[in-house]
Amino acid sequence: MSQVARTEVRKPAAINLGACFAALILGCWVLIALTAEFVAPYDPTAIDIMSMLSPPSAAHWFGTDQVGRDVLSRVIFASRIDLLLCIAGVLPSLILGTLIGLVSGYFGGMIDVILMRIYDLTIAFPFFVLVLAIVGILGPGLTNFIVAIAIVGWVTYARLVRAEVLTTREAEYVAAAQCMGFKHRTIIFRHILPNVAGPILGYAVSDAVLAMLAGASFGFLGLGAQPPLAEWGVMIAEGQPFVSQAWWICLFPGLATVSLGIGFVLLGDQLQIRRNPG
Structure with missing residues (x-):
């Protein structure tokens, strides 16, 4: 009796819409930031008194602000600052915190006690209050x-x-690495760090949203990026007195902030899902 070979048909992997949407949002903003000089229709700092508070039109798609600057151009150039806030606001904390956590957790003992007391002292103050105090001291x-x-x-x-x-x-x-006589540095960075990096990177991506929102908040308060530098928080602050007659000054940088935040949140969620698929 002849046997009929059975071929297994594999179904194509399902498309992860969340990951695709996150990649689309973040990819678009990165592309806009890199090509700002080419895609922005006007100089973001160019003042045109004759066009101030002009509503969205064919000449100015997002309208103009209180001194006639093109809002679209400023939103485009501000993406560089806010992406910088997402990266520079997280990367130093990520590196410093990872090194301290590795040393504290690996060696334990008095080193762990001292580092954790510093940790307790730092978290004793609310995050924004402590940042506000430091910025107030530094300027x-x-x-x-x-x-x-x-x-x-x-x-x-x-x-x-x-x-x-x-x-x-x-x-x-x-x-086994300790028994083989490997140095502590080798064990920490070659054996331990790669196995703890997953959850840390997932949190760092989500934390980028908080860094961006903190930067926008401090820019709104006048403690972050300083005018005439284009930054979404600064733009919202500058447009607040004119919100009743020129809503577009605050609306478009606000939408840009929300969209970039959604991109990072979706990316962070996808990293967590891949780590814990159940």
Whole structure:
């Protein structure tokens, strides 16, 4: 009796709409930021008194602000600052917090006690209050804001990394590396760090939204990016006195902030789903 070969037909993998949507949003904003000089129709700092508070039109798609600057051009150039806030507001905290968490969790003992007391002292103050105090001491400006975020933001990463390391350091492969005489530096960065990086990176992507919103908030308060630099929070603050007669000044930078935030939130969610598919 002849046997009929059976071929298994594999179904194509389902398209992850969340990941595609996140990639589309973030990719568009990165492309806009990189090509701002070419896609912006006007100089973002060019003042035109004759066109001030002009509503959206064919000449100015997003209208003009209180001194005649093109809102679309300013939104486009402001994407560079806000993307910088997302990266520079997270990267220093990520690096510093990861190093502290690795050292604290791996070595334990008095080192862990000292570092955790510093952690407790830092989280004793509300995040924004502490950042506000540091910016007040250093002075307003984008660079000082990023420094303040780095000083305060490392604590969450340190706590997350420490918790992961406390579990990972008991693994058999770590014990085997110690028995083989590997240096502590090698064990930490080659064996432990790659296994704790997943959840930390997922949190860092979501934290980029908070960094951007914090930057926009401090720009709104006049403590972040300084005029005439185009930044979405600054644009909203400048347009607030004219919101009843020129709603477009606040609306479009606000929509840009929301869209970029949605992109990072979706990306962070997808990273968490891939790590914990159940």
